[in-house]
Amino acid sequence: MKKTNKPRKVVTRRDFIKGAALGTLGVALYGKGGNLFAGSGPGVVSFAAENPQSTVVLIRNEKAIGAGDAIDPAVVQEMIDAALKEFSGEQDAAKAWAKFVRPDDTVGVKFTRCDWMRVHTEQPIIDAIVKRVGEAGVAQNRIIAQDGGLPVAKCTALINVPTVKVHTLTGIAVSLKNYINFSPQPSKYHAPSTNLGEIYLFPEVKGKTRLIIVDMLRPYFGPGPQINPLHRWNYHGIMVGTDPVAVDSICLQICQVKRKLFKGEDWPITPPPDNIFAADKTYKLGTSDPAKIKLIKLGWDKDLLI
Numbered sequence: 603m604k605k606t607n608k609p610r611k612v613v614t615r616r617d618f619i620k621g622a623a624l625g626t627l628g629v630a631l632y633g634k635g636g637n638l639f640a641g642s643g644p645g646v647v648s649f650a651a652e653n654p655q656s657t658v659v660l661i662r663n664e665k666a667i668g669a670g671d672a673i674d675p676a677v678v679q680e681m682i683d684a685a686l687k688e689f690s691g692e693q694d695a696a697k698a699w700a701k702f703v704r705p706d707d708t709v710g711v712k713f714t715r716c717d718w719m720r721v722h723t724e725q726p727i728i729d730a731i732v733k734r735v736g737e738a739g740v741a742q743n744r745i746i747a748q749d750g751g752l753p754v755a756k757c758t759a760l761i762n763v764p765t766v767k768v769h770t771l772t773g774i775a776v777s778l779k780n781y782i783n784f785s786p787q788p789s790k791y792h793a794p795s796t797n798l799g800e801i802y803l804f805p806e807v808k809g810k811t812r813l814i815i816v817d818m819l820r821p822y823f824g825p826g827p828q829i830n831p832l833h834r835w836n837y838h839g840i841m842v843g844t845d846p847v848a849v850d851s852i853c854l855q856i857c858q859v860k861r862k863l864f865k866g867e868d869w870p871i872t873p874p875p876d877n878i879f880a881a882d883k884t885y886k887l888g889t890s891d892p893a894k895i896k897l898i899k900l901g902w903d904k905d906l907l908i
Contacts, residue, residue, distance in 0.1 A: 656888060658843040658852060660908070661685040661900040666819055666838045673819060675726035678840070681901070682730050682815060685842040688898055696737060702812040703759055705739030710757035710810075711747035714765045714780055714817075720829055721767040723817045727840070731761060731815060750783050755806040762814045762846070766853045768833075768861075770826035771795065773875025776853045777814045777846040778887075781807065798877040799885030802846065814849050816841035821853070823860045825872075835860065838902060847888025848895055850878050852908065859907045 666677045683695040692698040713723035764780035772795040781801045782788045791798050824833025843849045861869040882890040
């Protein structure tokens with residue numbers, strides 16, 4: 603990497619929040635060692651790899667949700683494949699998936715099944731991921747799709763499949779929060795939640811996250827703990843990335859914009875989701891620098907909010 607004498611900008615928490623409000627969140631990913639897993643193709647890097655820019659793909663399709671909030675599995679599969687092809691730079695879905703999982707992997711598909719707030723990962727998204735992982739050559743007995751109790755130590759690869767919800771204890775719950783039950787003491791990461799990022803650094807977790815595929819079909823933007831149906835909306839989206847800081851930052855912004863539109867005035871998320879900023883500055887999982895994100899938006903753009 604060519605050295606420069608230019609001073610590096612220090613991004614403060616205030617910069618981060620301002621960036622979220624303006625809609626120009628970004629992530630630069632710095633670390634050592636290149637790709638964290640063998641067999642990855644050129645151009646595909648995990649969240650801790652050296653890269654001056656983090657790419658996140660957001661895809662939306664108005665046909666993904668039909669009458670009665672029914673999810674169309676075929677449309678969901680098409681959305682995930684299209685987003686992954688864009689993210690990987692491959693024109694074929696099978697080649698795209700092959701960049702992230704190998705036939706000799708044991709793959710944990712970590713979805714969200716929260717009985718408390720009841721904003722679950724939609725089953726068609728889980729099914730679509732499991733199908734493609736199997737088609738990539740991973741035997742069915744080595745694909746473990748689970749929330750609580752997922753045997754993460756047995757897995758060689760993880761696919762993080764969270765939902766999006768404003769959360770009464772952590773501010774927002776997306777990819778960082780989805781790993782909370784990998785800890786034997788989940789309550790340790792609630793209120794304050796600035797230590798959520800350390801879960802990614804547990805020996806049985808570190809370096810295993812190959813993909814983050816976010817269920818943004820029906821996010822929740824209101825306060826908890828009880829769900830108010832007025833605060834859940836059909837966004838018709840799916841997000842793909844590898845950096846939890848970038849992913850959670852963008853989801854935070856979309857929810858914050860939705861809250862303001864709903865109320866007609868500023869409606870800050872409380873408690874402040876400081877775990878995102880800490881995941882950057884303390885745990886080095888990504889960076890919240892708003893100048894270094896490449897957000898690729900595909901598909902339906904009505905009420906995009908970003």
